[in-house]
Amino acid sequence: MYELTINLKPGAKIPLYEQIYAYIKEEIRRGRISSGERLPSTRALSRHLDVSRSTVELAYEQLLSEGYIEAQPYRGYFAAQIDGLYRIERQTSSRKPAVSKETKKYSYDFTPNGVDLNSFPYNAWRKLSRESLVEDQAELFRLGCPQGEAGLRNVISSYLHQARGVECLPEQIIVGAGNDYLMMLLCAILGTGHKVALENPTYRQAYRLFANLSCEVCTVDMDAKGMKADELERSGADIAFVMPSHQYPLGTVMPIRRRMELLQWAEKEEGRYIIEDDYDSEFRYKGKPIPALQGYDRNGKVIYIGTFSKSIAPAIRMSYLVLPEAVHERYRERCGFISSTVSRIDQMILQKFIEEGYYERHLNKMRALYRSRHDTLLAELKKLGCGFDISGENAGVHLLLHFRDGRSEEELISLASEKGVKVYGLSGYYVDGPRTADETVILLGYANMREEKIKEAVSLLGEAWF
C-alpha cells in the first residue's frame, strides 16, 4: 500500500486523528484495504497528510486497540483479519464503555481542571530523562525506598520550606503516584473509625475517596473565610480536609485568623488532624503570600498534601504527603512496607528538574502565562458589564461568576453551549445540594486557553447571556 489520501477537515469539530481513524476503519470494513495489507508508516502518512506524527499515531493506536490493525515488530502496521473481531465486539457489547465519551465538541472549553500542556518543558525533561537512563545505573532499577528517593525528598523539603513555609524534614515526606493514591494510603495509615469533614462545596474526588475507603464523611459549610470552625466542632469529625491556599471550587483564600481557629480545633483533642490540600498554591495574583497552614502548626496536627500535577503536568503522576511525627510513626508501623508507586527513574528526573533550576524557571513561566490569561479574562468579563459578580479571582487558575437574575445554571450552560463555549456549574461540587437558592454560579477555568481564545469566548458568552 502506498498512501492513504484522506480528505481531512482541519476546521471540523471532529479532531484530525478521529477523522483518520474513521477513514481507515471504514476502508478496512469495506474491504478496500484488505486483510494483511501493510499500512503506511506513521512517519510517511503524517508527511503525506501534513499533520503531526502524533496525530497519526493516535489514530493508529485507536485502530490497534479496536483490533482493526495489527502492529508487527520492525515491519509496521497491517490491516487485521476482521472476522476475528466479531467475537470481541459481541463480548464488548454487554459492557458499558469504561470512559463515556463527550459527544458534543466545543470550540472553547473553560474547564476548571486545565493545565497548559503546550508549556510542558519537553527539552529539559527529555534531556534529564536521557541522563537518568545511563547504562551503569543498574541501581536505579532496583526497588527504591518506599517513601520515595532520599534525593527527591530532600529537594521537595527545601522547596516547601522556601516556597510554602512548610517546615519538614525529608524523612516526613512520602512521594506517591498522584493525590488519589496518597489519599488511599492516608486512609490505610489512619485506619478505620474516623469521620472526615470536607468543605461544601468541595473537590468531589476527595469526598468520594474518603466515603468509599471506610471513612465516615460529612460536610461543613463555608463562609467567606473558609470552613466554619464552630460548625466543624459540632460535626463530630476528627479529621478536617481543607484547601486553605485556594479552595476548590470556591477559590477562597483562607485568612490567617481562620487558619488559627482550625489549628485550635485540632489541638483541642488528641487524634484530631487537618489535611491541607495545597493543590495549586503556586499561582497567586493578589495580596501577600500566606504560608501553608502546616507552617503555623506547632503540634503535629497538619497532614500536608502537595502535587506536581498542576505545576508540571497531571500525567507525570507525582504528589507527596508531609506527615507529622505521630502519623509518620503509624505510617511506618502499618504501611511502611508498601512499595513506592513512582518509578525511580521518574523520581530522578524530577529531582534533577528541581535541583538544576528548571522547576523554578518553569513555575515563573507558568505564573506569567496564567497571570496574563487571568488578567485578560477579568478585563474581558468587565467589558460585558454588570450582570454578574466575580469571585475567587485572587489565586489558582479559575474564577467564579455569580448571577442573581433568576436564570438557572442549566440555562446559562446551555446558552453558552449553543455558542460552542463550554462552561461549568458550581452545583456539581456540592455534596448534598447547593446552599444558596438565590444565586447561580458558573466556573471559568483559564489555564488551558490562549488569550485570543479567551477574548473570543467571552465575547460569545456576552452574546449568549445578555
Add this chain to the structure above:
Amino acid sequence: MYELTINLKPGAKIPLYEQIYAYIKEEIRRGRISSGERLPSTRALSRHLDVSRSTVELAYEQLLSEGYIEAQPYRGYFAAQIDGLYRIERQTSSRKPAVSKETKKYSYDFTPNGVDLNSFPYNAWRKLSRESLVEDQAELFRLGCPQGEAGLRNVISSYLHQARGVECLPEQIIVGAGNDYLMMLLCAILGTGHKVALENPTYRQAYRLFANLSCEVCTVDMDAKGMKADELERSGADIAFVMPSHQYPLGTVMPIRRRMELLQWAEKEEGRYIIEDDYDSEFRYKGKPIPALQGYDRNGKVIYIGTFSKSIAPAIRMSYLVLPEAVHERYRERCGFISSTVSRIDQMILQKFIEEGYYERHLNKMRALYRSRHDTLLAELKKLGCGFDISGENAGVHLLLHFRDGRSEEELISLASEKGVKVYGLSGYYVDGPRTADETVILLGYANMREEKIKEAVSLLGEAWF
C-alpha cells in the same frame, strides 16, 4: 577546588560510592573543604577517580540529602555551611531511621527477590523514551484513562492470551503502579467484610496488606500440590489468594487437578473469588506449560494479577489486574474515578516495548540467562553430595534446600554468613510459625548472581555446612 584525590579500595566491602561519600563528608566536617567551596563536577570526579559517573552521583546525592553539600543550578555542587546542620541532626535523632540499613556486607547474596538488572534493556528503553517525549505530544501529559491507556491494555491482553492462556478483553485490565498498589485498589473495590485465605507459608507482603486494609485474613496449609481445597472450604474464607504458577516461597507448581478444585470451591458460592498472583510465571524450566488458572475459569471467579517487576525491573512500577465482569462492575462503581497511578509516558514506553518486539526478545534473553544460572546452581549443589533435598526448582528464580540433620535455620544461616554468603530461611515466610519441626529449609535465589559467583558461593556453602 580542583580535584579530590581519594584513595579508593575497589575490592573493599564498602561500595565505592560510600567511600567517596565518607571521604568528602569528613573533609567538610574537618573544614578541609570549606563552606561555599565548589566541588568537582560528577563528570570530572568520575573521570579523575576512574569510576562510573553514577557512582559519584550516588555519593553526591547522599551528601546532598544529609545537607553536607548543596546543588546550585548550572553551577554545580558546593560545600554547605554545616553549622546549620545541627538543628536538623538534633531533630532527626528523635526518630528512628525510615529504612534500617543492613550493616553486614556479603560477598554473595542468594536473595530470592533478585532481578538481574544488568540485563535491563537500556538502549531500547532510552530510545522508546526519547520517541515518546515528542514536542507535539501534549495529549500525553493530560490525565489519562484511570484503567491505563487503551493501547497498553490492548498489548497486555494479547500477551496474556498468547503467553499465559489468560482470556480477557482490554476493558478488563487495570494498569497500576505495582502489586502493592493494585492490592490496595482491590481491597477498595471489594470493600469490607471479606475473609482472605492465603497459603502458609506465603508472600508476607500480601498478607500484611490484606490484614492492614480492613480484611480478615487466615492461612490455609499446603500439601505438595498447593493450597488444600478442603481446608480452604473449612476456613470460612470467601477469597483465596494463590500463586499457582510458582508458589512463593515454596516454589510449588500447582497441578491442573488442584486448580480445578479451587475453581469448584469458588463456584460453590456467590461472592467467592480467587486472586491469582502470577508474579514470575515467565520463568519455567521443566514440564509442560500450564495455562493460568484464569484461563480455566468459566464463571468469572478469578482475579488475575501480573507484573513487569520480575520480567523487566522492579523500579518501572507497572503491574496489572484482570478483573472478571462482576468485579469490574464494582470497580467502575466504587473506584472508577481514581486516577491512574502510572504516567502516560511510561505506559507508552512499555506499550512500544511490547509492540515492537523488545519485550519478547528481552524475555527470551532473561529465560536463557536464568536457566543457565538455575542449571549451574543445581549442578553445583549436586556436587556437594546428599546432605539435603532440593525442591521448587522447576520454575521461578529461586529454589529450596531441605535439611533433616537437626541443625537449625539460624545455625545454617550463620555458618554461611561467616563465609560471606547470605542465604535465607523459610521460617520468616510462615505467618504463624512453621508447620514441620523435623526439617530446616533454606532458600537460594539465583536471579542476581553470575555463574562464576554461584560456583564460588556454593563451594563456600559446602565448606560452611559440611
